[in-house]
Amino acid sequence: MDTAAQWAEDGDALDAFPAALSGVKIGYARVSTKGQLLDRQMTALEAAGCARIFADKKSGKNAERPELWTALDYARTGDTIVVPSLDRLGRSIQDLIAIVGGLRKRGIGFTSLHESLDTTTPGGRLVFHVFAALAEFIRELIVQGTNEGLAEARARGQKLGRPKSLTxxxxxxxxxxxxxxxxxxxxxxxxxxxxxxxxxxxxxxxxxxxxxxxxxxxxxxxxx
Structure with missing residues (x-):
């Protein structure tokens, strides 16, 4: 199933989620280097009304984001995950869509302050649906380009595959x-x-x- 289909598999992609905002706002902040400070992000999340804030001091390329997984596990149906900006949450468009898609299935909202994205609004849900479609389109272009390159290499008689590690x-x-x-x-x-x-x-x-x-x-x- 492609990314866009996954986003829409549980009904209308533009349906409200959560259907009722009955929970609390949970903030998540992240800095990628030791020299960066969390102060500004924490201040923005507090101003947005977050009752609890989780923070990681890890690179976006680092898969180990323990506080993010704790925040996602802590959230309940009706809650909303809030981040200062989209790049604080996901390492890529695919990563971002996967996380927000998981929240959607659990009835948890998502808000990004810098981009003014809010999945509890029709506009915010539309943006994420477009993101999902765009990510799938890019993936298909990459696959198509790779297959065409391999076909051309085979036509030239070029040997494909990993070279032997030992002569x-x-x-x-x-x-x-x-x-x-x-x-x-x-x-x-x-x-x-x-x-x-x-x-x-x-x-x-x-x-x-x-x-x-x-x-x-x-x-x-x-x-x-």
Whole structure:
């Protein structure tokens, strides 16, 4: 299901949510560097009437936003999540839509002070519906462009896929090293600058053990 369809799957995308504002406003603030201060964001959220405010001091690219998840978990049907601006909440349009879409399903409103977006109003809901459609349109363009590029590369006879992490010479070197009992898989991997998983994936028979690689011949029994 695409992003726009997900946004509208629970009825009319422009339906009010929450249907009744019976709860409280919950603020969320975030700064991305140690040098930034939360003071201005906190002041704006307090002025907006937030009864409780959660704050993270994390980068927007950092998936670990514990206070955001606490705020979302704390909110109940009829409440409204309030942020100083959209970039304080989401790392991308898709991330923003996913979070607000989750709030919508739970009957929780969303307000962004800087952009004057309020999902409890028809105008705010319309903007988010357009955001969802735009995000899906961009995703389809990227997929289409990628597929066209791959088709052109194949037509030129270009080999696709990830290059091997080890050359044939390195593989032969690894086999030679492994023939010595004192050399472990870990030490060989460090020497070649790859992980043990890469070594196992590129060196045939390595996982079967040292004996299979050495192909030890047992002496034939002498019979009278």
């Amino acid at each position: 044939e010479e390195q593989i032969a070197h690894a086999l030679t090293l492994f023939a010595e009992p004192e050399n472990t898989v870990a030490s060989i991997a460090r020497l070649l600058g790859v992980s043990r998983g890469t070594l196992y994936a590129h060196v045939p028979g390595l996982a079967a053990g040292r004996a299979s690689l050495l192909k030890i011949d047992t002496p034939k029994e002498i019979t009278a």
